[in-house]
Amino acid sequence: EAQVTQNPRYLITVTGKKLTVTCSQNMNHEYMSWYRQDPGLGLRQIYYSMNVEVTDKGDVPEGYKVSRKEKRNFPLILESPSPNQTSLYFCASSLAGTPETQYFGPGTRLLVL
Amino acid sequence: DQQVKQNSPSLSVQEGRISILNCDYTNSMFDYFLWYKKYPAEGPTFLISISSIKDKNEDGRFTVFLNKSAKHLSLHIVPSQPGDSAVYFCAASEGYNNNDMRFGAGTRLTVKP
Numbered sequence: 187e188a189q190v191t192q193n194p195r196y197l198i199t200v201t202g203k204k205l206t207v208t209c210s211q212n213m214n215h216e217y218m219s220w221y222r223q224d225p226g227l228g229l230r231q232i233y234y235s236m237n238v239e240v241t242d243k244g245d246v247p248e249g250y251k252v253s254r255k256e257k258r259n260f261p262l263i264l265e266s267p268s269p270n271q272t273s274l275y276f277c278a279s280s281l282a283g284t285p286e287t288q289y290f291g292p293g294t295r296l297l298v299l
Numbered sequence: 300d301q302q303v304k305q306n307s308p309s310l311s312v313q314e315g316r317i318s319i320l321n322c323d324y325t326n327s328m329f330d331y332f333l334w335y336k337k338y339p340a341e342g343p344t345f346l347i348s349i350s351s352i353k354d355k356n357e358d359g360r361f362t363v364f365l366n367k368s369a370k371h372l373s374l375h376i377v378p379s380q381p382g383d384s385a386v387y388f389c390a391a392s393e394g395y396n397n398n399d400m401r402f403g404a405g406t407r408l409t410v411k412p
Contacts, residue, residue, distance in 0.1 A: 190342070217397060228303070228388060228402035229343070245399065276342050283396040285333055290342025 190291035207262045209277030218260040222273040267298045305403035318376040322389030329391040
């Protein structure tokens with residue numbers, strides 16, 4: 187079954203405590219990205235990767251890091267989380283950036299106290 | 300600055316009737332538009348798309364209309380079914396790619412039996 191998995195699904199943490207949200211896809215997609223969803227703002231792209239070792243900033247990259255060492259994995263790293271990073275996060279993958287083939291993960295709800 | 304706006308946070312319609320979801324955009328460089336559907340606790344899934352060279356695209360019960368002069372698109376669902384109850388996101392991009400895709404805040408559709 188084609189899928190994008192994210193872990194954890196829910197996370198409560200405190201300001202400044204480094205965390206990583208993992209993302210993995212089983213479709214051999216070249217393109218992966220991270221979004222955050224906030225009330226009234228829709229989804230905003232944080233970072234994207236067009237292939238292994240190629241990453242680029244999206245619309246709201248401040249406070250986040252990513253890496254793409256393997257094609258299937260695209261972890262999101264918050265080195266020093268702050269309360270304004272409390273949000274619902276989605277990982278997505280697609281074939282070479284084609285919008286119709288974009289699959290989203292189920293989401294990770296993060297609360298930073 | 301929200302370049303894609305869905306001004307109706309929610310919409311309720313009776314089963315069998317037409318649902319019309321609206322979306323406005325401000326960036327005249329957008330030339331590719333998509334609608335995504337999202338159920339609770341799941342990621343968004345692609346529903347239908349349209350490029351700026353068309354003014355209408357139809358897929359079964361779903362039709363998207365694009366009015367470039369008004370910078371407005373709409374999604375029509377006919378007939379509406381209870382299983383269509385979800386949050387619908389409008390998205391737009393410059394060119395056929397996922398980079399810098401801008402999303403609206405979403406409209407929650409409820410279809411009553």
